[in-house]
Amino acid sequence: MTRTGRPRSQQADEAILEATRQALVDLGWGGLTMSDVAARAGVAKTTLYRRWANKNELVVDAVAALFDELRLPDRGSLRADIEGVVLQFGRLLERPETKTALMAVVAESTGDEALRCRIREAIVDRQKHLVIAGRRHAQDRGELPPDDGADPTAEIDLIFDVIAGAVVHRVLVSGESVDGAWAAALAALILGGLAGTVA
Amino acid sequence: MTRTGRPRSQQADEAILEATRQALVDLGWGGLTMSDVAARAGVAKTTLYRRWANKNELVVDAVAALFDELRLPDRGSLRADIEGVVLQFGRLLERPETKTALMAVVAESTGDEALRCRIREAIVDRQKHLVIAGRRHAQDRGELPPDDGADPTAEIDLIFDVIAGAVVHRVLVSGESVDGAWAAALAALILGGLAGTVA
Amino acid sequence: MTRTGRPRSQQADEAILEATRQALVDLGWGGLTMSDVAARAGVAKTTLYRRWANKNELVVDAVAALFDELRLPDRGSLRADIEGVVLQFGRLLERPETKTALMAVVAESTGDEALRCRIREAIVDRQKHLVIAGRRHAQDRGELPPDDGADPTAEIDLIFDVIAGAVVHRVLVSGESVDGAWAAALAALILGGLAGTVA
Amino acid sequence: MTRTGRPRSQQADEAILEATRQALVDLGWGGLTMSDVAARAGVAKTTLYRRWANKNELVVDAVAALFDELRLPDRGSLRADIEGVVLQFGRLLERPETKTALMAVVAESTGDEALRCRIREAIVDRQKHLVIAGRRHAQDRGELPPDDGADPTAEIDLIFDVIAGAVVHRVLVSGESVDGAWAAALAALILGGLAGTVA
DNA sequence: CTGTAACCGAGACGGTACGTCATGTCTTAGG
DNA sequence: CCTAAGACATGACGTACCGTCTCGGTTACAG
Known part of the structure; x- marks a missing residue:
């Protein structure tokens, strides 16, 4: 089985996690939105959802x-x-x-x-x-x-x-x-x- | 200054708090909505917001x-x-x-x-x-x-x-x-x- | 059966239909979006969807x-x-x-x-x-x-x-x-x- | 100037047009998507876009x-x-x-x-x-x-x-x-x- | 015993975020 | 140079909930 298709961007992962942490500082848990994290990371929402199914899992990894x-x-x-x-x-x-x-x-x-x-x-x-x-x-x-x-x-x-x-x-x-x-x-x-x- | 007008229903308060606790059991914090609490308590959303400004304060009192x-x-x-x-x-x-x-x-x-x-x-x-x-x-x-x-x-x-x-x-x-x-x-x-x- | 709740705004209806016609002129059928119509009409998307289930029905009525x-x-x-x-x-x-x-x-x-x-x-x-x-x-x-x-x-x-x-x-x-x-x-x-x- | 590289597959063209017609029958115009056509034709989206710039032109040719x-x-x-x-x-x-x-x-x-x-x-x-x-x-x-x-x-x-x-x-x-x-x-x-x- | 003021239900309102989907581009490895 | 696979940025989709508002109607105290 050969790996095919465009590989996932590794730098997107770290950008997302860092953006998540920054958004937590600025907005708190209740104010944090996936859209905002995506925008801060310079990444599309799809890219974000491809890696983390929801807010909770993303934040766990970020923290x-x-x-x-x-x-x-x-x-x-x-x-x-x-x-x-x-x-x-x-x-x-x-x-x-x-x-x-x-x-x-x-x-x-x-x-x-x-x-x-x-x-x-x-x-x-x-x-x-x-x-x-x-x-x-x-x-x-x-x-x-x-x-x-x-x-x-x-x-x-x-x-x-x-x-x-x-x-x-x-x-x-x-x-x-x-x-x-x-x-x-x-x-x-x-x-x-x-x-x-x-x- | 005299208090006039229809007084608030005291039984609504307890119905709301009890409904909140029950909703927490059923749905958890993330799934709890004000509309749902109001419906469970047999009360209009207006009545609920007249007493508690938001979800957090309501839940604090309920708990x-x-x-x-x-x-x-x-x-x-x-x-x-x-x-x-x-x-x-x-x-x-x-x-x-x-x-x-x-x-x-x-x-x-x-x-x-x-x-x-x-x-x-x-x-x-x-x-x-x-x-x-x-x-x-x-x-x-x-x-x-x-x-x-x-x-x-x-x-x-x-x-x-x-x-x-x-x-x-x-x-x-x-x-x-x-x-x-x-x-x-x-x-x-x-x-x-x-x-x-x-x- | 008594009519209860806030009645629908009649002026919203006409604002939406007029906004739809204007959006059609500006953007054409393919470019027309519900969000855009709502924004032009100064109305929330919910209000729009409460009245028309989809783009087709809205445009039929507007035209x-x-x-x-x-x-x-x-x-x-x-x-x-x-x-x-x-x-x-x-x-x-x-x-x-x-x-x-x-x-x-x-x-x-x-x-x-x-x-x-x-x-x-x-x-x-x-x-x-x-x-x-x-x-x-x-x-x-x-x-x-x-x-x-x-x-x-x-x-x-x-x-x-x-x-x-x-x-x-x-x-x-x-x-x-x-x-x-x-x-x-x-x-x-x-x-x-x-x-x-x-x- | 010599033509170099792999030549385009001629059979892909007809497969795409036929897939487009079939998709139109199944899904109608509004439901037709490029991804779906590509999948039906057993072809990558890239191949499809290299020949037709967009949905409209593809459908015109197919019809x-x-x-x-x-x-x-x-x-x-x-x-x-x-x-x-x-x-x-x-x-x-x-x-x-x-x-x-x-x-x-x-x-x-x-x-x-x-x-x-x-x-x-x-x-x-x-x-x-x-x-x-x-x-x-x-x-x-x-x-x-x-x-x-x-x-x-x-x-x-x-x-x-x-x-x-x-x-x-x-x-x-x-x-x-x-x-x-x-x-x-x-x-x-x-x-x-x-x-x-x-x- | 009649105002009147605050309450009540219902539900529409403008917003905003959600998670999904399609578009058209790109980046791989391979033919 | 083409191909398949699939990740990418963008942006609309239709839904859900928020907290506010506008209705018609209901108490209960004041004059």
């Missing part, structure tokens, strides 16, 4: 790219690692394109299993990996006990929900920023909690 | 009523109080009308200060009150030290963001349910954290 | 109004009556809005029985009435024999197809104008033909 | 081929010749591909001089030739006087507009078929008219 920048360098201690990831995630969520888009697509994903999967793959799993990496670093340093054979999934999920949930809630619901003091307080709470549950 | 049922009975220990409120909040969020609506209005509130205020008054403050009450109960029992004169706001906000954020994240983003075991684990983490920060 | 002006005053002789109606019909067809629209809707009416009916009622029957009236005038004057009891429908239809067809063909297909000389020649041919068939 | 079959055999009398050509033309117009296409391209030719020329060359002149031939036959037989030096163009055009117009109008506008009786009646009218104008 997902922002999560690529999340990293977990070894900062020398579990406390520093937690503070680092909290600050990083906080700064990411405070960007207007993330702020306006993330909750909206999560809301739309209720009752749309395909969208939920796309979000999980593109965004959630990428963050959860940070928790797993941080845990491994701490075990290597001896700050946390090594795996005892029990499944650590539940604990990882809990820590993930606490960290990500707290940051999301503070930024989007409470509407306050994530600064060093708050990050330190959250890290202290979690460290205490880990010590308490371990003991 | 806010659900949060009235949150209570913090004294369960005898801080641990039990936390587990109780986590389970209560989890069950509330797992209802389809809450699930689909809450994140959506939060998303819309980005860049809409009036909407953000309405959400804060109608929803957020109502939940935060639970944290404050639980803290006072624990102090009365001697589980937590009494106020030392320092402003406890920061600590209350942190605990609130952690509890509410973790529950929201688990239910809406991770897509898993809040059961007794998870509630116990979260309560344990927070209790350990409080002990650690206090010590 | 039909032009045929209202066709009259058959008694000019004193059958020859003069024929010449008069030929000239009138020729002038009507030479107007750009008629020229471009008439054949197009006739073409579309192939395979659309509803459209064919609409055309017949709104346009064709209105013209055929002129032939019937002219025949009666001529009988009153003694130029044609009175009805002998036989059905005159076939003869009327033939004369109608010859006159209307010849004018349409000359103007639209041959692309030449209908002037006095041509009208006289056509009238002479028909008068001769009538005499021949009668004799 | 014009049908007019090639018009003939005027000498049937022995002017009356028989007229009846013959009327019946022939009627049968041609009653074919669905002709019916739906002819008026449509005529309508489009309003305001498109190039298209008008193409129609005249491909279709109109081919028919008018029949009138000229019939006239010459009749003169040869002595049924009509020989040319007296005056320009017969006006008379030929009139007869042509009357015959072609009447047939077109009966079939397409009145929506009735051209049968022997009607053809005879039309022939009688024209013969009477010729006699009357000559006398």
